Amino acid sequence: MSGVQLDDRDVIVVGGGPVGLTAALWLADGGASVTVVESQTAPGDLPRAISIADETFRIMDHLGICDELKAESLLDTGSKYFGLNDRLLAASKPLPSRTGHPAKSQFDQPVLEELLWDRAVTHPRIDFRSGTLAVALHQDSARVAVEVRPVDGDDAASELIGAKYLIGADGGKSFVRGAVSTRLVGSTQQERWIVVDLLNVTTPREPYAEFHGNGERPYVLVPGIKNRLRIEFMLFDDEDGEAMCAPERIIALCDPIEPGVRPEDIRRAVVYVAHQRVAEHYRRGRVFLVGDAAHLMPPFSGQGLNAGLRDANNIAWKLLDVLAGRGTEALLDSYEAERRTHGAKMVTVSRRTGAVVMAVGTLRTRLRDAAFRTVSIVPRINDYLRNMRFITPPNYADGVAVPAPDKAAPLAGVVGRPLGQPTVTFSDGTTGGLDRALGGGWGLVHLGDGAGIDARRGYWNGLEPRQVRVLPAGSRLPVPHEEDEIVTVVETADSIVSLCDEARAARAGAVTLLVRPDKYVAAVITPGDEDRIIAALRTYEAPLVLTVKEEA
Numbered sequence: 001m002s003g004v005q006l007d008d009r010d011v012i013v014v015g016g017g018p019v020g021l022t023a024a025l026w027l028a029d030g031g032a033s034v035t036v037v038e039s040q041t042a043p044g045d046l047p048r049a050i051s052i053a054d055e056t057f058r059i060m061d062h063l064g065i066c067d068e069l070k071a072e073s074l075l076d077t078g079s080k081y082f083g084l085n086d087r088l089l090a091a092s093k094p095l096p097s098r099t100g101h102p103a104k105s106q107f108d109q110p111v112l113e114e115l116l117w118d119r120a121v122t123h124p125r126i127d128f129r130s131g132t133l134a135v136a137l138h139q140d141s142a143r144v145a146v147e148v149r150p151v152d153g154d155d156a157a158s159e160l161i162g163a164k165y166l167i168g169a170d171g172g173k174s175f176v177r178g179a180v181s182t183r184l185v186g187s188t189q190q191e192r193w194i195v196v197d198l199l200n201v202t203t204p205r206e207p208y209a210e211f212h213g214n215g216e217r218p219y220v221l222v223p224g225i226k227n228r229l230r231i232e233f234m235l236f237d238d239e240d241g242e243a244m245c246a247p248e249r250i251i252a253l254c255d256p257i258e259p260g261v262r263p264e265d266i267r268r269a270v271v272y273v274a275h276q277r278v279a280e281h282y283r284r285g286r287v288f289l290v291g292d293a294a295h296l297m298p299p300f301s302g303q304g305l306n307a308g309l310r311d312a313n314n315i316a317w318k319l320l321d322v323l324a325g326r327g328t329e330a331l332l333d334s335y336e337a338e339r340r341t342h343g344a345k346m347v348t349v350s351r352r353t354g355a356v357v358m359a360v361g362t363l364r365t366r367l368r369d370a371a372f373r374t375v376s377i378v379p380r381i382n383d384y385l386r387n388m389r390f391i392t393p394p395n396y397a398d399g400v401a402v403p404a405p406d407k408a409a410p411l412a413g414v415v416g417r418p419l420g421q422p423t424v425t426f427s428d429g430t431t432g433g434l435d436r437a438l439g440g441g442w443g444l445v446h447l448g449d450g451a452g453i454d455a456r457r458g459y460w461n462g463l464e465p466r467q468v469r470v471l472p473a474g475s476r477l478p479v480p481h482e483e484d485e486i487v488t489v490v491e492t493a494d495s496i497v498s499l500c501d502e503a504r505a506a507r508a509g510a511v512t513l514l515v516r517p518d519k520y521v522a523a524v525i526t527p528g529d530e531d532r533i534i535a536a537l538r539t540y541e542a543p544l545v546l547t548v549k550e551e552a
């Protein structure tokens with residue numbers, strides 16, 4: 001890397017799509033200096049993601065754009081699957097989410113992209129290089145550098161930007177992925193689909209995405225708010241994609257489903273081919289792949305972007321901890337272990353959903369419908385389908401977490417899972433989600449009056465956690481003092497999650513939940529169990545502080 005003019009950047013993010021900008025904002029909000037290199041000069045406007053998961057809202061809440069995003073989303077939706085003769089095969093809706101946000105909603109990816117872009121371009125710690133292409137990448141054991149040039153410039157205009165780490169968020173055709181010699185492994189679907197976004201639609205529809213596989217042309221219909229409607233049609237082999245996107249063809253395709261569409265109602269219409277692929281590696285030295293650069297999946301389960309945003313959140317908090325001097329190499333390695341496993345699972349689920357939707361021909365469709373009806377009789381499978389249990393959230397118990405040695409121990413099942421978010425009352429009398437008290441770093445959540453930790457332990461301070469005491473509904477809030485290290489909140493009676501009730505039901509006694517910056521539970525700490533948990537956690541988090549025993 002001779003001749004590299006290294007500046008003081010902590011992280012370079014290549015790709016300012018939704019995933020790259022989420023990583024950049026999380027890092028910059030956490031104090032890191034970030035350069036974003038993006039070839040476009042405006043936020044993306046393609047008709048892509050339309051299903052959003054509860055965890056994505058939670059991440060956007062941290063970034064301060066959740067309310068605006070929700071205002072443009074159809075909240076709390078489900079899916080219906082139809083077979084031959086448009087007969088309903090299954091209606092699914094995820095169980096109510098414990099995270100404080102609806103489990104599944106319909107949104108509009110360009111709305112999210114614009115919200116993220118607007119925040120990123122004005123962020124004081126983000127150096128946003130739009131209209132700039134990353135063209136070469138170099139790394140050694142100490143740093144990484146990327147060569148960039150204006151999209152419409154020539155080689156002479158190229159520049160090298162250096163940083164400690166680099167995130168490759170540059171989409172499915174990722175230049176970064178190729179530059180670190182990583183392949184996307186998997187396959188590409190044969191079928192092409194045409195995606196149509198309509199405006200000014202007035203037909204009333206239920207809040208369900210509809211998957212129609214009637215043996216003829218499969219299609220998917222997804223209602224939005226403000227009279228928006230997404231329709232996706234499968235194309236047949238002999239159809240010319242470009243010709244099918246002409247307004248008159250789109251109007252004819254839509255007519256049996258949504259009659260009366262005018263050319264001005266067609267917001268966008270594009271052809272796409274779905275892939276089912278996962279990168280061999282998510283980490284190469286100082287370079288990390290996220291989002292579509294790391295995995296591509298068919299859109300039928302609505303998981304591609306949601307998985308990418310989890311990637312962004314996961315690597316961003318880990319890099320912040322490493323930059324703060326406490327995160328270890330093992331913490332960085334855990335990014336691939338945690339995210340690749342779940343990403344690959346979502347690719348498989350999406351491929352299977354696609355296979356169900358895309359059945360054509362009377363025989364194949366009949367067989368599919370019969371199989372659906374047969375398996376649905378089994379109560380466990382019926383529950384699995386009805387409650388969308390096939391879309392499983394990640395479980396990081398084998399990652400940066402310390403499970404209880406005894407699986408039957410109180411609350412053992414919450415380790416590695418997202419922290420439930422009760423609605424709580426704060427000391428100023430306002431109510432809101434618990435996340436507001438926790439912020440974006442580590443958290444120690446004491447349930448009820450006791451605590452599972454010895455607050456004098458220097459190790460906990462080394463994680464710079466926010467400490468929150470959650471009292472059961474009906475408790476009195478103590479008067480807060482400025483010097484209080486612990487913020488106290490009270491659960492509201494109508495919250496759908498009560499962490500205090502769960503602890504009581506599990507007979508957990510005095511208990512403190514150790515919560516990761518991405519709001520996953522890393523450990524359930526009870527008195528006497530701290531040494532074991534701290535020893536295990538040191539693999540990932542090794543702050544330069546002494547425990548009380550070491551001090552003595």
Ligand SMILES: Cc1cc2nc3c(=O)[nH]c(=O)nc-3n(C[C@H](O)[C@H](O)[C@H](O)COP(=O)(O)OP(=O)(O)OC[C@H]3O[C@@H](n4cnc5c(N)ncnc54)[C@H](O)[C@@H]3O)c2cc1C
Pocket residue numbers: 014015016017018019020037038039040044047048049050051052109132133134135169170171172174175195272290291292293299301302303304305306307308
């Ligand atoms: C029809 C369709 C429906 C979908 N539905 C859903 C859904 O319902 N739910 C869901 O979760 N997901 C869905 N997805 C998937 C989702 O849209 C993608 O997963 C998501 O856009 C990926 O975001 P990203 O930021 O990783 O990549 P991108 O959005 O592709 O962003 C990459 C960025 O990198 C930039 N870039 C590329 N190369 C360079 C370079 N060399 N230098 C500088 N910049 C570069 C690009 O300009 C771009 O802005 C759908 C996709 C499609 C096609």
